[in-house]
Amino acid sequence: MALTGLDIYKLLPRTNCGDCGVPTCLAFAMKVAAKQAALDECPHVSEESQEAAGAASQPPQKLVTIGSGDRALKIGNETVMFRHDERFHHPCGIALLVNDTDDLDARMETVRSLSFERIGQIIDVDTVALNCASGDGEKLQEAAGRIQTELSLPVVLIADSADKLRPAAEGLSDGRPLLWERGGPSDALVELAASAKLPVVVEGDLEKCDADTQKAKGAGVEEMVLCPGEVSPLETLQFLTVTRRATLRRTYRPLGYPVLVRAWAQDPVQQSLEGCHYVDKYAGIVVLEVDSPEYVLPVLVTRQGIYIDPQVPVQVEAKVHEINNPTETSPLIVTTNFSLTYYSVLGEVEASRVPARILTVDTKGTSVLTAWAADEFGPEQIKDAIEKSGVFDQLGEGYRKPIIPGLVAVISGELREELEQEVIVGPKEASGLGRFLNNEWPKLVG
Amino acid sequence: MPVPDVKEKFSGVVHAVTIGATSEQGGSRTRTVTIGGETGLPMLSFEAEYPHRPAFALEVNTAGADDWHSQARKHVGEVAADLEKWAARCEEWGADLVCLHLDAAHPDLGGRSPEECADDVKRVLGATGLPLIVWGADVDEVDNNVLPKCTQAAAGENCLFGTAKEANYRTLAASCLADSHKIIAEAPSDINLSKQLHILLGDVGVNVQNIVMHPTCGALGFGMVYIYTTIERGRIAALGGDVLMQQPVVVNMGKEIGRVKEATSPDEDAPQWGKLDVRAPLWEAATAVGYMEAGAELFIMRNPEALQQAKTAVEALWPKA
Numbered sequence: 001m002a003l004t005g006l007d008i009y010k011l012l013p014r015t016n017c018g019d020c021g022v023p024t025c026l027a028f029a030m031k032v033a034a035k036q037a038a039l040d041e042c043p044h045v046s047e048e049s050q051e052a053a054g055a056a057s058q059p060p061q062k063l064v065t066i067g068s069g070d071r072a073l074k075i076g077n078e079t080v081m082f083r084h085d086e087r088f089h090h091p092c093g094i095a096l097l098v099n100d101t102d103d104l105d106a107r108m109e110t111v112r113s114l115s116f117e118r119i120g121q122i123i124d125v126d127t128v129a130l131n132c133a134s135g136d137g138e139k140l141q142e143a144a145g146r147i148q149t150e151l152s153l154p155v156v157l158i159a160d161s162a163d164k165l166r167p168a169a170e171g172l173s174d175g176r177p178l179l180w181e182r183g184g185p186s187d188a189l190v191e192l193a194a195s196a197k198l199p200v201v202v203e204g205d206l207e208k209c210d211a212d213t214q215k216a217k218g219a220g221v222e223e224m225v226l227c228p229g230e231v232s233p234l235e236t237l238q239f240l241t242v243t244r245r246a247t248l249r250r251t252y253r254p255l256g257y258p259v260l261v262r263a264w265a266q267d268p269v270q271q272s273l274e275g276c277h278y279v280d281k282y283a284g285i286v287v288l289e290v291d292s293p294e295y296v297l298p299v300l301v302t303r304q305g306i307y308i309d310p311q312v313p314v315q316v317e318a319k320v321h322e323i324n325n326p327t328e329t330s331p332l333i334v335t336t337n338f339s340l341t342y343y344s345v346l347g348e349v350e351a352s353r354v355p356a357r358i359l360t361v362d363t364k365g366t367s368v369l370t371a372w373a374a375d376e377f378g379p380e381q382i383k384d385a386i387e388k389s390g391v392f393d394q395l396g397e398g399y400r401k402p403i404i405p406g407l408v409a410v411i412s413g414e415l416r417e418e419l420e421q422e423v424i425v426g427p428k429e430a431s432g433l434g435r436f437l438n439n440e441w442p443k444l445v446g
Numbered sequence: 447m448p449v450p451d452v453k454e455k456f457s458g459v460v461h462a463v464t465i466g467a468t469s470e471q472g473g474s475r476t477r478t479v480t481i482g483g484e485t486g487l488p489m490l491s492f493e494a495e496y497p498h499r500p501a502f503a504l505e506v507n508t509a510g511a512d513d514w515h516s517q518a519r520k521h522v523g524e525v526a527a528d529l530e531k532w533a534a535r536c537e538e539w540g541a542d543l544v545c546l547h548l549d550a551a552h553p554d555l556g557g558r559s560p561e562e563c564a565d566d567v568k569r570v571l572g573a574t575g576l577p578l579i580v581w582g583a584d585v586d587e588v589d590n591n592v593l594p595k596c597t598q599a600a601a602g603e604n605c606l607f608g609t610a611k612e613a614n615y616r617t618l619a620a621s622c623l624a625d626s627h628k629i630i631a632e633a634p635s636d637i638n639l640s641k642q643l644h645i646l647l648g649d650v651g652v653n654v655q656n657i658v659m660h661p662t663c664g665a666l667g668f669g670m671v672y673i674y675t676t677i678e679r680g681r682i683a684a685l686g687g688d689v690l691m692q693q694p695v696v697v698n699m700g701k702e703i704g705r706v707k708e709a710t711s712p713d714e715d716a717p718q719w720g721k722l723d724v725r726a727p728l729w730e731a732a733t734a735v736g737y738m739e740a741g742a743e744l745f746i747m748r749n750p751e752a753l754q755q756a757k758t759a760v761e762a763l764w765p766k767a
């Protein structure tokens with residue numbers, strides 16, 4: 001059954017070329033043994049080795065690629081039920097539902113607008129679920145082609161029969177659309193997907209998915225995505241949990257695929273909340289019909305959070321960041337190097353248009369109060385950071401007055417003594433910084 | 447090959463904790479609320495029991511709501527100067543409980559005396575039939591002066607009082623014992639700290655079954671995921687049989703929403719985020735349902751609209767008992 005790292009190592013070329021993205025063959029073998037990589041991610045592995053390793057070397061949950069190029073969506077290959085056991089690896093796709101009868105220019109503009117910068121990352125709707133509302137396969141192909149070329153985003157094609165999917169599947173197979181025949185896949189779709197080498201959705205309850213994936217695999221379909229269909233949010237969540245458990249705990253490969261779900265609620269608020277749930281609990285793709293930012297953003301932010309590696313603090317470099325070209329009379333803002341904290345502060349400083357410096361103290365990527373409570377953001381650490389950075393040398397005599405977050409006002413006295421300089425206590429929330437820098441700071445250095 | 451049976455049986459159970467007492471039980475509440483009792487991870491009714499739905503409390507604050515964000519103030523603004531009206535309105539808004547925050551006892555916020563705070567508690571109890579949570583001012587000395595008077599004032603009502611912290615639990619524990627109330631044990635974002643605190647509370651006579659735990663919390667996108675994981679890990683330990691983690695979880699999340707720009711920035715500052723009157727309640731509801739997914743069962747919220755949204759989501763999600 002399961003191969004050890006050493007078993008796998010013996011099957012590799014042992015050249016340590018690094019093409020697999022891991023420095024050595026042994027390290028790569030360990031990853032395969034831990035089911036974090038597939039053997040065929042080594043481009044040099046021989047066919048004999050692959051056969052020898054057989055299915056045992058494959059991660060239990062298939063990695064499925066939808067779309068092509070930079071924006072291809074890779075889902076699946078998850079290794080744990082709970083993020084604290086390791087981490088979740090492949091952020092799920094958030095797909096917007098579009099009909100091929102819609103005004104496509106307008107819809108594509110909507111998709112483009114659902115992109116936000118948050119904590120230094122872009123979070124966006126990254127998939128389009130294109131429904132054949134026209135009932136015309138040619139029309140679906142035309143719309144899908146435009147979306148692929150103009151948005152470069154992966155597409156899920158939805159229709160009620162295989163023949164409606166055929167033109168797009170055959171004509172656009174390079175763009176690797178995911179084929180979703182409602183209630184499918186029928187034999188015709190399986191054949192189509194096998195010959196076009198495209199991923200397909202297998203829709204139905206557990207028993208049907210179990211049977212259908214085996215049938216499709218037998219017919220030559222490699223990449224599949226499960227879907228529970230239109231069932232209640234509770235049943236959807238349970239489907240997501242059971243398929244993931246069967247895959248990871250039992251290595252049950254017929255259910256070893258990522259899952260596509262749609263948030264079906266008609267009420268936009270409830271649809272958005274459903275989306276958040278599914279993102280947290282194991283969805284591979286979440287299809288939304290709501291398309292205004294107020295409903296989509298919580299789902300995107302939920303995804304950004306749950307896929308953070310809990311082992312690696314999300315942090316920025318600890319240093320002096322220069323904002324809006326500061327001079328020797330510009331304020332010095334002190335904060336931590338937790339990304340969330342830094343970017344909250346940065347956003348406000350940028351918006352204030354006041355040239356400033358932000359000193360990020362190395363708190364191992366923790367927030368202001370977390371760091372303060374853990375003794376990483378006290379007077380000593382702040383003093384050290386100020387001295388090491390040499391930032392006072394860039395400031396005029398009367399301007400060496402660091403501004404500290406209002407939440408740690410209690411340290412101001414001690415910090416003043418340590419630094420032998422005046423210390424200014426800023427507002428508690430970064431949102432107060434704009435007003436503070438524009439109105440109060442000038443008076444304080446006046 | 448049949449689909450494998452992946453049901454899991456756990457040895458541990460989350461304690462069921464009841465808050466409130468009706469007249470038969472020696473109190474004056476028109477109903478009681480029970481949380482906890484689950485025998486599995488959230489909402490997996492194919493393998494576990496979910497006897498009680500998560501419950502939702504609305505915050506009523508003795509310091510008023512002037513510093514609340516605009517969308518929460520929009521609802522509570524007209525009653526925020528009158529605790530009794532405010533509490534009564536919570537019932538109309540669909541809250542399962544009222545959570546009275548005693549912020550005005552804070553020296554910076556008026557320093558209301560223990561007697562005045564006790565009177566606040568009494569008045570709120572008189573204004574609503576809902577079970578009551580009472581939350582101190584989060585300053586140790588203040589809480590130690592104020593809370594014992596309040597537990598007394600609410601004797602017989604089986605309230606939930608908070609918070610007991612590792613550095614400050616004795617006074618509140620003693621007064622909850624004396625006046626038969628449930629207690630919130632607060633330990634920031636760490637399972638071992640929680641367990642430690644539950645041991646300490648046990649040592650002074652608090653039955654672990656009378657504890658609801660508060661791991662502290664952050665809003666969606668603002669520290670939430672760390673606490674989500676803390677709660678989830680704690681719940682797995684509880685179900686695995688760790689009696690020190692078998693307490694239901696409360697999250698006092700209303701005030702955290704106000705810190706999130708996406709939830710509170712005016713439309714003109716942030717047109718790219720969409721309509722504020724939708725964003726604000728939805729952000730709070732999304733925070734609640736996220737924590738529910740991790741295992742929390744009691745939510746203290748500020749925005750009545752968000753409470754209704756979260757309750758509707760629970761209707762669709764929570765297994766029928």
Ligand code: B12
Pocket residue numbers: 313314333334335336338340341344345365366367368369370371372373374403404405406407425426427428429430431433634635636639662663664665668669670672673676702705
């Ligand atoms: C998430 C979290 C954690 C996460 C840490 C995540 C991280 N990377 O930081 C985890 C679970 C790991 C954690 C651990 C601990 N935590 Co913790 N944690 C939180 C929580 C819930 C949210 C923190 C957060 O992300 N805030 C969001 C960020 C953006 O806020 P921020 O950094 O303060 O920045 C804001 C402002 O300060 C301001 N600002 C920032 N810089 C500047 C600069 C200037 C000049 C100005 C004007 C403004 C400004 O702008 C930002 C936006 O407004 C809070 C409770 C809460 N709701 O705040 C507790 C909290 C911070 N934790 C606390 C504690 C005690 C701990 C522990 C020490 C507990 C323990 N186990 O021992 C540990 C520390 C472990 C360690 N050694 O690192 C306490 C701190 C108590 C206190 N008052 O000092 C808190 C407040 C909980 C509580 N109520 O008790 N925690």
Ligand code: SF4
Pocket residue numbers: 012013014015016017018019020021022023024025026028029041042043044045
């Ligand atoms: S790509 Fe293959 S041969 Fe090269 S280091 Fe990786 S495992 Fe070894």
